[in-house]
Amino acid sequence: MQISPKYKHIEIEKKWYSYWMKNELFKSIPNDKEPFTIVIPPPNVTGLLHMGHMLNNTLQDILVRRARMLGKNACWVPGTDHASIATEAKVVENLKKKGISKDDISRDEFLKYAWDWTDEYGGGILDQLKKLGCSCDWDRTKFTLDDDMYESVIIAFETLHEKGLIYRGNRMINWDPEAKTTVSDEEVNYVEEDSSLYYIKYLIEDSDIDLQIATTRPETLFGDTAICVNPNDDRYKEIIGKNAIVPICNRRVPIISDPYVDLEFGTGCLKVTPAHDINDYNLGIKHNLETIDIFNEDAELNSNGMHYEGKDRFIVRKEIEAELKKNDLLIKKENYLHNVGRSERTNAVIEPRLSKQWFLKMDDITKPAIENVLKKDNIKFFPGKFKSTYKHWLENIKDWNISRQLSWGHQIPVFYYGNNDDYVVAINKKEALKKINYNSDNKYSEDDLTQDNDVLDTWFSSWLWPISVFDGIRNPNNDEINYYYPTQDLVTGPDIIFFWVARMIISGYEFRNEKPFSNVYFTGIVRDKLRRKMSKQLGNSPDAIKLIEEYGADSVRVGLMLSSAAGNDLLFDESLCQQGKNFTNKLWNALKLINGWEVDDKKSQPVENKLAINWYNNKFNKTLDLIDKNFNNYRISDVLMSSYRLIWDDFCSWLLEILKPNYGEKIDKESKTELIKLLEKNLKILHPFMPFLTEEIYHNIPHTNTSDALTISSWPANEKYSSSIVDEFEITKEIISNIRNYRKEKNISFKTSLNLYYLPNGNNLSNIEIIKKIAIIDKLEESTKEKFDVVTSFLIKKFEFFIPLEEGFDKDKEINKLTKELDYYRSFLKSVEIKLKNENFVKNAPKNIIEKEKQKIKDSKQKIESITKSIEELT
């Protein structure tokens, strides 16, 4: 079989992905096997693959592929999210380029544009995931706006509404004036920004005193409906109950008192604007204040803003500053560092605004999510520290504002009729009409109904994802949901622990009375090596697809996994992919080497081959044990590192070097057969990480498995191993290392045969075991066993090795070295002796520890004796 000298990742990856697809190896249908289910965190439908996706989906693929090899019915459900605000923003922007404003077209027209956009750019990310090697069941691909998914969301709304959990309320919400929509608390980022604190003069009615009021937002004075001071503030006790005059608009407002006001801040005097500040709003409710809204939806002043009507809030701030100054009402202006809330999506400064919105009551439905996860530990988090974040959020949860003033999404299934406040909840107009007329004698027709214009928060659909992809909302008892739900693992970022993870848990218990998944693996954030987040603006985000093309999917996957412990940020650098590529190269060459060895049927197996194969078998099983443990603890990078070292160091550097036939010779049949079996086992443990390369190599060796593809072969069984065989080989390695070190020190070429001999030194091992080691040493070091004059020696465990005199040997240097060593062991011995003389130690320490200390004394004494002897012989 001719093997290509270079591993050609592009054609090989294409070849195997289409093979897997053609043979439907990722397909899953319910059967009698144990299910292993992962639902993908659906990326934005029009998004492009970035480093975060690569990390996240590589992890999922690793888990899914291993589960598949473990014989489970692995089902990875792919899909995309409509991402209402982000997608709508893109569509609006695109329309703008065409000279079309969203406000000038109908909802239906806008939706048509949005669908065209989605059809054109949508789903590309799924093809990119295929390039990464993701083994999703593509027949199951879902989109959150597919008809069935849409219906699920509406039914969920209906159900919750019937339970009285959804209500419409006038609330202070976060308004994004650019997107002209509400955003949730979680979508607001507070950033410290330089701003100013304005000290404004307010006159008091029937009084000679002026009040000084400090504010960061002078433009909101049109909305002032009270002045508030602290009841314990002696400066202002006299004026409580009087009226103040708001500058410019000259409105009379009451002076009230409330302990909320901080005596220390500013002047201790607060202007209260209930329509535009959450705290003021709460004061307003408490003190029954009037609410004056002064902004329109663009955050421009409305008619309440008098001569500023139609001007932007920030322009008004400047102009009002000038007007106040002119009228001698601005006392001073200070620089002030201040937290400003900005919209995560548009970066616009959030305007707190009073508005009618739909809310989901959270206090009751979160109870199972607290009980089952925090008290019963029914869902495990990796790393576990995120449970405290989860706990804190759930215990302080507020009602969820689920309406958004957008068009792209699931339109709120509320139909208004008659008076403004009359409505029904229904899946469509027809159903709505049925409900209305049932109660009121058919007096309405479809034309009398208007559907609520808003759509639901995107997360109101994604929180149902693990249920709705199996149609468990519409058909709660279907075979799919009963088989696949609850799913096993969820892999996602900690940034959406509230948005998504917690809410899926809540909905899981609400709609199915069961957790949505058993384990949550939180990935870190992919940063560049300077710890900066990857962003378009910085241009520090590599093109994911280009990386795959350049290094190969396997190499990129390995690169990503090499340094990403759960929850830890990944400091990405292209050199990681290079390291991955080096590893694929190493494996490829190992295949070339092994396949190049010709077999001699008559040759019997040399003792060193037998020993080495037996050792590797034990080493493999020991490592596999660790790998399985680490997999179960989701320590994925540890798993990869163990496999990496096992294969690079133990398999390639030791096993292959020992088995390698000498020049012109052939390998015995038994060794080659066994070697190939070992290689196959290596491929299996690597397959979740490097699916393409391992599949290719698998098809280049006579594999023992009956299956045609490594992808569906079985994970190696965890066999018993002997630790002592593994440890003993470490001694052999150490001997060889010492010999090599000696060569290096003495500048002796590897080609030069070394003469060395060795003696058992006060040990109990039989000669046969010593000879076993010698066989391996001879193979690697071409030594002879003739006796020469002893000049140097080293003790390795219980064996002493002697290497004969060479030309140019520096006696003094050697004595010096040995003397240093002697000093070390003498002081070491002393410290152990002191320890053992300590009565408390002997009294309190466990027996095995004391035994170990005693052994240390023995060993070091022996060492001292041997070094002393060597020094004597030299002098």
Add this chain to the structure above:
RNA sequence: GGGCGCUUAGCUCAGUUGGUUUAGAGCACCUCGUUUACACCGAGGGGGUCGGGGGUUCGAAUCCCUCAGCGCCCACCA
């Protein structure tokens, strides 16, 4: 302001319930090497008083206290 977490080699991190001489790994670094799998390599090597201080203990990177520095989440003082 409230909460959580981190500080171990140049970098990124392991270090399980305190107990194998000299605290590990990968990468980076240094030296040597064109030995017919691989220079995308091989062999060898250097490098840490485990953030500072205190305590508990026969024994501390590991447990407790304290100080310093860093990160994240929540709240959002006009």
